[in-house]
Amino acid sequence: MDDVKDHRICIDGYYYWIVRISPDDARARGIGRHDLVKVYNDRGAVLCAADVTVAMAAGVAHSCESSASYDPVGEPGKSIDRGGCMNLLTPSRRQSTKTESSAAMSCLVQIEKWKETVGAA
Amino acid sequence: MKKWNLIIDVAKCTNCNNCFLANRDEHVDNDFPGYAAPQPRQGHRWIDILRRERGRAPMIDMAYLPTMCNQCDQAPCVKASRDGAVYQRPDGIVIIDPRLAQGKKEIVSSCPYHAIWWNEERSVAQKWIFDAHLLDQGWKEPRCAQVCPTGAMRSLKAEDVEMEQVVQSEALEVLHPEFGTKPRVYYKNLYRFMKCFVGGSVAVDRNGTVDCLEGADVTLARGGAKVAQQRTDAYGDFKFDRLDQGSGAYAVEITHPSHGKKTIEVQLGESQYLGTTYLK
Numbered sequence: 066m067d068d069v070k071d072h073r074i075c076i077d078g079y080y081y082w083i084v085r086i087s088p089d090d091a092r093a094r095g096i097g098r099h100d101l102v103k104v105y106n107d108r109g110a111v112l113c114a115a116d117v118t119v120a121m122a123a124g125v126a127h128s129c130e131s132s133a134s135y136d137p138v139g140e141p142g143k144s145i146d147r148g149g150c151m152n153l154l155t156p157s158r159r160q161s162t163k164t165e166s167s168a169a170m171s172c173l174v175q176i177e178k179w180k181e182t183v184g185a186a
Numbered sequence: 187m188k189k190w191n192l193i194i195d196v197a198k199c200t201n202c203n204n205c206f207l208a209n210r211d212e213h214v215d216n217d218f219p220g221y222a223a224p225q226p227r228q229g230h231r232w233i234d235i236l237r238r239e240r241g242r243a244p245m246i247d248m249a250y251l252p253t254m255c256n257q258c259d260q261a262p263c264v265k266a267s268r269d270g271a272v273y274q275r276p277d278g279i280v281i282i283d284p285r286l287a288q289g290k291k292e293i294v295s296s297c298p299y300h301a302i303w304w305n306e307e308r309s310v311a312q313k314w315i316f317d318a319h320l321l322d323q324g325w326k327e328p329r330c331a332q333v334c335p336t337g338a339m340r341s342l343k344a345e346d347v348e349m350e351q352v353v354q355s356e357a358l359e360v361l362h363p364e365f366g367t368k369p370r371v372y373y374k375n376l377y378r379f380m381k382c383f384v385g386g387s388v389a390v391d392r393n394g395t396v397d398c399l400e401g402a403d404v405t406l407a408r409g410g411a412k413v414a415q416q417r418t419d420a421y422g423d424f425k426f427d428r429l430d431q432g433s434g435a436y437a438v439e440i441t442h443p444s445h446g447k448k449t450i451e452v453q454l455g456e457s458q459y460l461g462t463t464y465l466k
Contacts, residue, residue, distance in 0.1 A: 122243055
């Protein structure tokens with residue numbers, strides 16, 4: 066399953082979750098196709114493989130929130146995730162009390178090229 | 187004798203990856219002596235789906251091209267192999283004998299389509315075998331065709347003469363016919379992946395209100411000769427498809443009986459969206 070191209074991309078022996086960004090945003094950040102990037106906001110940070118695609122409008126990034134994997138590179142809860150757990154970035158607010166459904170369908174993030182080495186799995 | 191062929195409709199492929207996963211399910215960790223050694227867990231794409239994006243927002247389309255061993259009638263791998271390690275069966279399916287092909291890495295580089303993979307661990311060349319092992323047990327089609335939810339893939343066992351008629355009537359093409367290998371995997375609507383388009387939108391400004399202009403006449407010309415003609419749709423859009431990549435200078439002439447005329451010069455490299463053109 067990890068080898069499905071739109072599912073994960075193998076970089077240096079590790080299968081990273083995919084974030085899709087527009088060519089304009091990629092150019093502005095020096096990001097190339099399948100580069101390792103850090104997607105982050107005040108809530109957390111996730112390492113992903115970048116898919117640069119004209120299907121995305123400038124200023125918009127897309128990633129599926131269903132990786133079902135949390136793999137922190139350091140201390141759990143306090144370090145960057147590389148399992149692709151995108152819901153670290155979205156608000157945990159619910160649609161109403163007594164439901165489990167997420168209230169948000171989007172959130173603000175910043176994306177930058179990841180230059181450090183993390184190593185294989 | 188009837189031979190197996192595969193027909194793939196590029197316009198119907200949605201990149202669901204069912205064919206890719208069915209192939210992995212069939213071959214990873216499974217040994218089929220005489221047909222294929224087990225596929226490694228990583229690195230092989232016996233069925234490989236390629237993506238092509240055309241245009242720019244708001245006129246974008248995506249096409250997906252499932253590729254695999256073409257089961258060529260004039261297969262370079264058959265010619266390159268020694269001792270009959272690669273052979274074509276009477277039913278058209280090309281098989282790399284997993285035992286005889288041991289250590290013969292040259293089989294991999296013989297394929298101009300890059301559809302043969304090297305299994306490092308087992309030291310053997312491997313590829314998609316049209317699920318010959320299943321067909322021999324009475325299956326009616328390979329797994330990729332069976333699992334395709336949109337009907338983008340279908341297999342056809344036919345005499346070569348029959349197949350030629352199907353190719354004619356359905357306007358089928360093969361990948362890189364210039365290789366001269368006579369593939370048995372055919373594609374429909376291949377232009378979605380291989381060709382380019384020139385598109386645009388036409389609008390009028392009515393006292394500050396922008397309206398899409400439906401029914402404008404749009405002519406595509408090359409070197410003074412008309413190539414194609416269209417009318418803009420309800421969104422004021424036009425799109426000339428099936429043009430050759432890098433085919434050079436074109437002129438797009440937009441006319442409307444009550445809104446005048448404009449001509450746009452186009453230099454076609456990749457697919458182009460010309461943006462919105464305003465008529466008076």
